[in-house]
Amino acid sequence: xxxxxxxxxxxxxxxxxxxxxxxxxxxxxxxxxxxxxxxxxxxxxxxxxxxxxxxxxxxxxxxxxxxxxxxxxxxxxxxxxxxxxxxxxxxxxxxxxxxxxxxxxxxxxxxxxxxxxxxxxxxxxxxxxxxxxxxxxxxxxxxxxxxxxxxxx
Numbered sequence: 001x002x003x004x005x006x007x008x009x010x011x012x013x014x015x016x017x018x019x020x021x022x023x024x025x026x027x028x029x030x031x032x033x034x035x036x037x038x039x040x041x042x043x044x045x046x047x048x049x050x051x052x053x054x055x056x057x058x059x060x061x062x063x064x065x066x067x068x069x070x071x072x073x074x075x076x077x078x079x080x081x082x083x084x085x086x087x088x089x090x091x092x093x094x095x096x097x098x099x100x101x102x103x104x105x106x107x108x109x110x111x112x113x114x115x116x117x118x119x120x121x122x123x124x125x126x127x128x129x130x131x132x133x134x135x136x137x138x139x140x141x142x143x144x145x146x147x148x149x150x151x152x153x
Contacts (some may be wrong), residue, residue, distance in 0.1 A: 002125045003053045004098055007062065011051040012042040014059050020080045026114055027077065030140050047075070052091070057117070063095045065103065073110045081143055096153065106153045115145040124149050 007015075015055055016029045016038055042049050047066040054060040060082065064075030078087060085099060099105050114121045115134065129149040137146050 002055050003057070004063065004094070007042060007049040007051045009032055009039065009043060011059050012039050012049070015051075015062055015077070016044070018041070018077075018080050020083070023116060024080075024083070026139065026144065032046050033140060052094070058137060061091060063085050063098065065099060068110075071108050071110060072103070072105050073112075074099065075111065084119065088120070089127065092127050093125065100153060108150055110148065110150040112146040112148050114139075114150070121147055121149075127151070 005011075006021060016035065018028070019025075039114055041047075047064045048066075050063045051059055052061040052063060052149050061076065061078040062142055066073050066075075076092065078091060096109065099109065109129075110132075111129065113124065113125065114137070115121075121131075128151040130151065132150050133148045135146050135148060137144055
């Protein structure tokens, strides 16, 4: 997790190709979805997407930042081959530190995580996030329950 850079088209394409194994296949982008639309969302949508590069300048993860009514919502992802290997704490801490440095933001931070992803929910609890609710949603046509979490920087 050496560098954070604004996501490029090449990095966005690589991210869209990530393939997670069960039970995390929920995070795989379906091939049936229009790739151009996904790329436009990643590169020119309402969220800011950043690529996190490892020491070899390979895509290690992504950070997403979006403000809703002045409150920062984050999204995060680590490449499939590196999930569950103990990188999560540093990865999330770096995401929060970048928000402070880049956006000069020190307020409430929110996120949503799929309810089945107990590994991530546990990590977020350790890092000071508290559950604030749940919501039923859809992800590429599949129903999912999201756990809403927040913390004060």
